[in-house]
Amino acid sequence: MKKESSAPTMKDVAREAGVALGTVSKVVNGLPVGDSYKIRVENAIQKLNYQVNSYAQGLKASKTYTVALLIPNTVEPFFSALTYHINIALLKRKYRMLLCSTDFDLAQEQEYVTMAQQNKVDGIIGLTYNPNLIIEENTPFVTFDRRMGANIPCVASDNFAGGQLAAEKLADFGCKNVAFLRIGSSLTNEPNKRKAGFENGCLSRGLHYEMKILDDGEPYEEFEKFLAEHIHDGKLSIDGIFCVTDKLALYVIQSLRRLKQRVPEDVQVIGYDGIRYFGDQEYMCSTIVQPLPELAEMCVELLLQENMKTKPPLVCLPVTYAYGGTTSEFTDKSESFKE
Amino acid sequence: MKKESSAPTMKDVAREAGVALGTVSKVVNGLPVGDSYKIRVENAIQKLNYQVNSYAQGLKASKTYTVALLIPNTVEPFFSALTYHINIALLKRKYRMLLCSTDFDLAQEQEYVTMAQQNKVDGIIGLTYNPNLIIEENTPFVTFDRRMGANIPCVASDNFAGGQLAAEKLADFGCKNVAFLRIGSSLTNEPNKRKAGFENGCLSRGLHYEMKILDDGEPYEEFEKFLAEHIHDGKLSIDGIFCVTDKLALYVIQSLRRLKQRVPEDVQVIGYDGIRYFGDQEYMCSTIVQPLPELAEMCVELLLQENMKTKPPLVCLPVTYAYGGTTSEFTDKSESFKE
DNA sequence: TTGTATGCGTTATCAT
DNA sequence: ATGATAACGCATACAA
Numbered sequence: 053m054k055k056e057s058s059a060p061t062m063k064d065v066a067r068e069a070g071v072a073l074g075t076v077s078k079v080v081n082g083l084p085v086g087d088s089y090k091i092r093v094e095n096a097i098q099k100l101n102y103q104v105n106s107y108a109q110g111l112k113a114s115k116t117y118t119v120a121l122l123i124p125n126t127v128e129p130f131f132s133a134l135t136y137h138i139n140i141a142l143l144k145r146k147y148r149m150l151l152c153s154t155d156f157d158l159a160q161e162q163e164y165v166t167m168a169q170q171n172k173v174d175g176i177i178g179l180t181y182n183p184n185l186i187i188e189e190n191t192p193f194v195t196f197d198r199r200m201g202a203n204i205p206c207v208a209s210d211n212f213a214g215g216q217l218a219a220e221k222l223a224d225f226g227c228k229n230v231a232f233l234r235i236g237s238s239l240t241n242e243p244n245k246r247k248a249g250f251e252n253g254c255l256s257r258g259l260h261y262e263m264k265i266l267d268d269g270e271p272y273e274e275f276e277k278f279l280a281e282h283i284h285d286g287k288l289s290i291d292g293i294f295c296v297t298d299k300l301a302l303y304v305i306q307s308l309r310r311l312k313q314r315v316p317e318d319v320q321v322i323g324y325d326g327i328r329y330f331g332d333q334e335y336m337c338s339t340i341v342q343p344l345p346e347l348a349e350m351c352v353e354l355l356l357q358e359n360m361k362t363k364p365p366l367v368c369l370p371v372t373y374a375y376g377g378t379t380s381e382f383t384d385k386s387e388s389f390k391e
Numbered sequence: 392m393k394k395e396s397s398a399p400t401m402k403d404v405a406r407e408a409g410v411a412l413g414t415v416s417k418v419v420n421g422l423p424v425g426d427s428y429k430i431r432v433e434n435a436i437q438k439l440n441y442q443v444n445s446y447a448q449g450l451k452a453s454k455t456y457t458v459a460l461l462i463p464n465t466v467e468p469f470f471s472a473l474t475y476h477i478n479i480a481l482l483k484r485k486y487r488m489l490l491c492s493t494d495f496d497l498a499q500e501q502e503y504v505t506m507a508q509q510n511k512v513d514g515i516i517g518l519t520y521n522p523n524l525i526i527e528e529n530t531p532f533v534t535f536d537r538r539m540g541a542n543i544p545c546v547a548s549d550n551f552a553g554g555q556l557a558a559e560k561l562a563d564f565g566c567k568n569v570a571f572l573r574i575g576s577s578l579t580n581e582p583n584k585r586k587a588g589f590e591n592g593c594l595s596r597g598l599h600y601e602m603k604i605l606d607d608g609e610p611y612e613e614f615e616k617f618l619a620e621h622i623h624d625g626k627l628s629i630d631g632i633f634c635v636t637d638k639l640a641l642y643v644i645q646s647l648r649r650l651k652q653r654v655p656e657d658v659q660v661i662g663y664d665g666i667r668y669f670g671d672q673e674y675m676c677s678t679i680v681q682p683l684p685e686l687a688e689m690c691v692e693l694l695l696q697e698n699m700k701t702k703p704p705l706v707c708l709p710v711t712y713a714y715g716g717t718t719s720e721f722t723d724k725s726e727s728f729k730e
Numbered sequence: 731t732t733g734t735a736t737g738c739g740t741t742a743t744c745a746t
Numbered sequence: 747a748t749g750a751t752a753a754c755g756c757a758t759a760c761a762a
Binding site for chain 1: 397398440442443444445446447449450453455457460464465466467468471472474475478479482487488489490491492505506508509510511527529638641668669670671
């Protein structure tokens with residue numbers, strides 16, 4: 053009697069079936085084997101309830117079918133949705149996902165990278181904040197929204213076009229005097245292009261605009277102050293606001309309520325990301341929607357494509373506008389069609 | 392010249408440092424080694440940028456420091472928060488997490504279990520819906536909210552106490568005629584105890600109550616119908632509602648708005664779970680809060696405790712009530728204290 | 731077509 | 747204290 057407790061191995065199956073080790077391996081991997089042998093092996097596998105050890109497989113093949121996802125957390129709706137869709141995209145290709153919540157901690161991010169490499173993952177997808185992340189050459193890496201180097205592909209929504217679209221929508225909906233609100237200073241972020249796109253859109257539509265851009269440390273209250281300063285005789289001089297994220301948009305909407313301004317009657321608000329209640333219900337605000345399933349697919353596709361000499365340094369996917377109750381599109385032109 | 396591309400191994404380090412393989416292993420694992428050797432090895436590690444291969448380690452030790460989490464998805468706020476806290480709890484113990492989104496698919500759940508076992512994970516934590524999941528004896532398993540067998544520990548919030556607390560709060564806040572709304576039929580769920588607890592609370596407080604319990608397939612609209620049936624002359628005969636989850640509570644609140652009922656003036660609503668906007672901001676409604684960090688810690692603790700002969704079959708952690716704008720606690724007794 | 735032997739990267743048990 | 751060697755579970759090139 054041998055080890056009873058630990059899981060059965062190929063050797064056990066071979067002994068049980070009365071065949072050689074290699075034969076079992078072939079059956080397991082679907083390689084041609086004589087029918088009678090095959091049946092005997094399959095029976096033995098059944099009987100012993102054998103499962104291959106993918107660690108040992110990985111050791112042989114130096115391929116682990118595992119990808120690490122570095123993301124700040126899984127509680128903010130955008131992150132959790134991205135996590136979900138990347139998981140789906142990986143599963144489709146029979147890859148497993150190692151989840152690494154970094155909590156915006158730069159050191160933690162580096163630790164996770166090291167861990168992932170020790171685990172010999174087949175690749176890493178990262179939405180990270182450490183611009184100096186050290187990643188081994190031979191570990192495929194794809195980032196979301198961050199440019200980290202020429203040979204590290206970055207996948208993002210078309211942030212510039214999104215900003216522009218926001219301006220155009222506000223113009224369409226009758227705004228004359230708009231503002232862009234943003235927090236976060238990192239200059240290398242792709243999302244920073246939202247500002248440039250918005251400016252561009254405002255200019256082409258002849259919209260007067262203002263910017264309020266906060267650094268990472270500053271409190272959201274600064275935005276409320278900014279808004280309060282634009283109120284004269286109870287009336288806000290701004291009639292349209294584009295916020296860099298839906299999260300900020302929702303804060304701004306609350307601020308506006310406190311300031312006795314009605315949304316969307318007095319001022320319209322558009323966010324960015326396209327987050328929804330419970331992940332699949334209504335949009336939390338009118339917004340520029342990132343195409344999450346497609347973005348996730350692209351990250352995974354780019355990451356796992358091995359025979360690609362030069363990977364594209366930046367891939368931007370198209371965004372769309374979605375109504376979420378904080379714009380008054382239906383009171384303008386749309387209404388007139390009903391007549 | 393040998394393989395240039397693949398990652399350096401201990402052997403490479405040993406050659407570089409001019410020492411034996413075993414010596415390198417000792418240095419890596421912090422075992423006693425002569426100082427001069429130690430330094431040479433460390434230099435070689437630096438130079439080659441060596442990283443241990445934890446797959447090979449796992450193969451030797453049959454311990455992988457990896458745990459799989461089975462959860463329907465990461466987009467519903469409760470699931471995503473649970474995922475986050477379990478990730479934290481695992482990280483604290485130097486464990487990695489394999490994320491498995493099952494999408495409520497029973498077959499998918501089983502596939503993931505098989506995959507996890509092939510990956511020789513050290514354990515599985517599951518919030519699953521397949522009552523017949525087959526899990527190998529030797530893979531530690533802990534469930535959340537599901538009783539699956541005597542030797543499989545289940546961690547849950549104190550659902551009975553939570554239901555009771557909801558009834559008591561509604562009574563405290565002046566309700567006379569309340570209702571409990573639930574969807575989901577699986578009889579073995581721990582959350583089903585919320586109903587019993589609520590009934591118990593209503594009885595002890597002399598509250599008149601009604602139940603509306605839907606099966607899994609039925610549409611939420613049935614709840615709106617139920618509410619509509621209780622409106623006579625524009626007035627709802629129910630003045631307090633306990634919903635089995637915050638998700639349902641939010642749906643019910645919207646329904647009530649459509650039915651021209653004011654929350655909390657005409658009818659108060661309490662949910663269950665304690666979900667917040669963006670995971671860390673205000674509660675979405677008044678609610679019974681599950682202690683997520685503690686629940687996550689307990690899951691992990693129970694899972695990784697190896698030298699525990701008999702693991703507890705069911706662990707319930709205490710819940711709390713939190714105000715979220717859909718109850719009128721401040722208009723009753725609380726106000727009077729201010730005088 | 732089936733069996734045998736070697737090596738993947740690591741750790742642990744030996745002698746030295 | 748250090749170095750050689752076997753073993754972990756599997757895949758594969760090679761021999762039978």
